[in-house]
Amino acid sequence: MTTRTATETEPLSAPAAPRPVETTAPIAAPDAAAPDAAAIERQLQDLAGRRVAVALSGGVDSAVAAHALRSAGADVIALALRLHDVDPTLPRAPRACCAPDDLQDARRVAEALDVPFYVIDARNAFDVGVVEPFVSGYLAGRTPSPCVACNAQVKLGLLWQRARLLGAVALATGHYARTNSAGRLFRGVDLAKDQSYFLFATPSVVLRELVLPLGASTKADVRARALAAGLPVAHKLDSQEVCFVGGDGAKDFLRRRAGGLDGSGPIVDSAGAEVGRHDGFWQYTIGQRRGTNVASGRRLYVLGVDVSTRAVTVGEDRELSEWGLAACDVRWITAPTGPARAHVKIRSRDPGTAATIRSIEGAKVEVRFDLPVRAVAKGQAAVFYEGDEVLGGGFIIGALR
Numbered sequence: 347m348t349t350r351t352a353t354e355t356e357p358l359s360a361p362a363a364p365r366p367v368e369t370t371a372p373i374a375a376p377d378a379a380a381p382d383a384a385a386i387e388r389q390l391q392d393l394a395g396r397r398v399a400v401a402l403s404g405g406v407d408s409a410v411a412a413h414a415l416r417s418a419g420a421d422v423i424a425l426a427l428r429l430h431d432v433d434p435t436l437p438r439a440p441r442a443c444c445a446p447d448d449l450q451d452a453r454r455v456a457e458a459l460d461v462p463f464y465v466i467d468a469r470n471a472f473d474v475g476v477v478e479p480f481v482s483g484y485l486a487g488r489t490p491s492p493c494v495a496c497n498a499q500v501k502l503g504l505l506w507q508r509a510r511l512l513g514a515v516a517l518a519t520g521h522y523a524r525t526n527s528a529g530r531l532f533r534g535v536d537l538a539k540d541q542s543y544f545l546f547a548t549p550s551v552v553l554r555e556l557v558l559p560l561g562a563s564t565k566a567d568v569r570a571r572a573l574a575a576g577l578p579v580a581h582k583l584d585s586q587e588v589c590f591v592g593g594d595g596a597k598d599f600l601r602r603r604a605g606g607l608d609g610s611g612p613i614v615d616s617a618g619a620e621v622g623r624h625d626g627f628w629q630y631t632i633g634q635r636r637g638t639n640v641a642s643g644r645r646l647y648v649l650g651v652d653v654s655t656r657a658v659t660v661g662e663d664r665e666l667s668e669w670g671l672a673a674c675d676v677r678w679i680t681a682p683t684g685p686a687r688a689h690v691k692i693r694s695r696d697p698g699t700a701a702t703i704r705s706i707e708g709a710k711v712e713v714r715f716d717l718p719v720r721a722v723a724k725g726q727a728a729v730f731y732e733g734d735e736v737l738g739g740g741f742i743i744g745a746l747r
Contacts, residue, residue, distance in 0.1 A: 380524050380532035380734045383562035387418075389527075390559060393516060394419030398557065399509030400518045401501060402426045402455055402463075404448030405585060407520030407560060409455045409577045410568045414559040415518055422461045423512060425505055426452040429472040430590045454578040466508055468500055475499040477590055481603045484596075484628040487651040488725030491544075491741065492588060498547035506552045516557045521545065524561035524734075529554035531679055531736040536564040543694045546729045546739035547677050597629040604628070611656025613640055616649060616665060627656045633666055633721025647721075667718035669747065670701075673728045673740030676709045680737045688730040688737055690715070692722060698731055712746060 381389065398420040400412040416422050426449055449465060456463035476496045483490035502517070509517045522534030523542040529550050534540040548556070560568055565584075572580035591599040601609075613622035622640040624630070629637065634648040638660050646660040671692070682703070689698035690713050700716040713728060722745040729739035 380530075381526055381561065383535075385526075386524070386559060386562050389557060390415055390418035390420070393557070395421065396516075397421040397423065397512070397514045398516045398518055399423050399425050399505065399512060399514035400461075401505050401520075402452035403520065404451035404455070404579065404582075405520065406572045406577070406579050406582050407522070407568060408452075409520070409579050410571050410575070411518050411520040411559040412455065412459055412461070413571070413575050413577060415557070416459050416461065422459065423509075423514065424452065424456040424459075424461050424463045425508060425512075426463065426465050427468045427472075427500065427505070428465055429468055429500070430477070431469070432592075451579050451582065458576070458578055464508075464512070466504070468504055471504055472496070472500050472590075477603075481600060483725050484600050485604060485607070485609075485653070487627065487653040489631040489723040490725045491727045493544045494547055494727050497544050498549070502545075502548050502552050502556065506549075506555065516555045517552070518557040518559060520560055521558050522560055522563075522565075523558055525553055525556050525558055527554065529679070532561070533731070533734045533736070534558075534560070535562045539565050541694075542736050543691055543727065543729050543739075546679070546727065546736050550679065553679065597626065600628045601626060609656060611658065613638065613658050613660055616659060616661040621660070624658050627651050627653065627658055630658050632723040663720075666721045668715075668720075668722045668745040669718050670712060670714045671722045671728060671745050672706070672710060672712050672743040674710045674743050676705075676711050676738060676740035678738035680732075680735065682737070686730075686737070688732055691729045691731065692719060692726055692742065703730060709740070710743070711740060714746070 393415065398415050400408065400415060400422055402408045402412060402424045404426070412422055412424060428449060453463055476492050476499070479495060480490045480492045502519070506517045521541045522536055522539040523545055524532040524534060531542055531545055531548070531553060533542045569580070588596060609626035609628055611624060611627055612620045613624050615621050621642070622638070624639060630648045630651055632648055632650060635645060638646050638648065640646055640660060644662060647663055647666055648658060649661045649665055650659040685702055685704040688701060688703055690701045691698045699719050702714045703711050706712050722742060724742050724744055726742050727739050728742050730737040
């Protein structure tokens with residue numbers, strides 16, 4: 347084998363009456379429907395004898411994706427990313443993805459499949475494109491979406507570039523989502539594992555050459571295939587944590603990166619009266635209940651963060667309901683010809699709410715929901731769906747009332 351180093355939210359307190367729906371323009375018709383299991387198998391068979399780069403994370407999903415392509419006769423090469431270093435003086439997060447140890451697991455998978463293995467040093471790109479925006483976002487009172495940035499810029503964007511340099515005609519990953527040759531993006535069949543929300547910002551040129559062998563598979567099926575193939579990571583647990591913050595969590599990570607910045611301030615109610623104190627505004631996000639440090643007989647939730655005064659506003663659950671949002675940096679995969687109807691997800695596990703989307707200026711849109719949604723957090727991704735298809739998405743600027 348060749349080794350090279352190349353470098354959930356609570357429900358609304360009470361239902362609300364639906365908002366009237368306006369007439370809107372249709373979404374541009376997709377070139378093809380979401381591929382089913384048979385169509386994905388044909389995609390793999392069509393790659394027989396052709397070079398395909400597979401992103402190996404060291405987990406079971408990417409290992410099974412690589413095995414599927416190898417079994418279909420593709421000329422597989424494995425690419426792994428070195429994203430960050432581990433500080434040995436800090437506690438380790440037990441189930442974080444993309445840790446340095448995962449590189450060794452990726453190497454073991456490549457050895458088991460007898461495919462060339464390349465390690466790409468992406469530490470600088472990851473720090474600049476993912477970690478720094480994560481820190482600056484929290485310090486600006488937002489709740490960043492680091493996995494969206496990582497997928498678009500590093501895991502898919504950078505890997506696609508390297509794959510092309512190595513002569514690959516396609517890039518494959520273990521994501522639970524589906525694509526077709528027209529560059530359309532769809533939910534994965536296993537809705538409990540679907541990762542399409544995190545992929546909406548993937549450049550269209552990458553989507554057209556992206557192969558997702560697990561898109562029509564369930565997690566249980568993938569685990570069974572890994573065991574049947576004897577893959578060395580068949581029993582490995584799934585990652586669940588933000589990969590770079592360490593075992594002491596995002597709060598302490600942000601405190602270290604903030605360089606001693608005093609983020610303490612008042613906790614106020616929705617009328618502006620001080621009801622408590624906090625020791626760092628960056629540890630709060632809209633909708634959060636734990637850690638509000640307020641002695642009250644009521645359940646209180648974070649309603650907002652004011653960076654200028656370092657005040658955290660808390661209130662009751664009903665005060666979290668919003669009828670709309672504004673989003674920026676909107677990227678369309680399948681663009682509408684005017685105001686559009688879609689289901690909009692504001693968190694990865696959000697089932698989505700029917701809404702009307704209207705462009706307001708440049709790459710900004712306003713979203714008006716048919717029913718109120720809970721806890722619209724600045725910085726999170728708002729992703730637009732028509733059925734299983736991802737139409738596009740953007741990043742939340744704030745709620746609209």
